[in-house]
Amino acid sequence: MSEDLSFIMDSTEESMKKAISHLEAELVKIRAGKANPQMLDGIVVDYYGSATPLNQVANISVADARTLTVQPWEKNMLQPIERAIINSNIGINPQNDGVIIRMFLPPLTEERRKELVKRCNGEGEHSKVAIRNIRREAIEQIKKLQKDGLSEDVAKDAEKNAQEITDRYILLVDKHLTSKEKEIMAV
Structure with a gap:
């Protein structure tokens, strides 16, 4: 059972890393005034x-x-x-x-900068939704293991662990968005 649980946690974290990589790739495409x-x-x-x-x-x-x-x-x-x-x-x-x-590349106007920040925030929201969906899938898998004989305490600990991983990656999304917003708003 613990092998199954560690596999679920590893695949959950791996999927969340992919969501962050996707966010980084999307944020690079949003120009911040400099040619890239x-x-x-x-x-x-x-x-x-x-x-x-x-x-x-x-x-x-x-x-x-x-x-x-x-x-x-x-x-x-x-x-x-x-x-x-x-x-x-x-x-x-x-x-x-x-x-x-x-x-x-024309210099960015204040209005265009705000528009780009909104677009970044939209991308960030997509990433957060993806991360939360990954967490939901992990918790469903844990509950399925619990039905197959995993103890309730171990299942609760695993769900708590999944939530901690999720919180960590949501915070990472926020950090990426904050740094991109600073980059865009810098004149």
């Missing part, structure tokens, strides 16, 4: 009929603090890349000069 090549992660380009991630058809680099450059490996990919960036709705207009695509 990861802002373009998730943009897919039509590459000879197949959907291909942008970073696999072009070199993405940071020219300066407010400029991203995208240099396709094939010159005929300029138009599809430009179209994909426009359709991705990231709020940046690409400028194609026939060789390279430049994207100038």
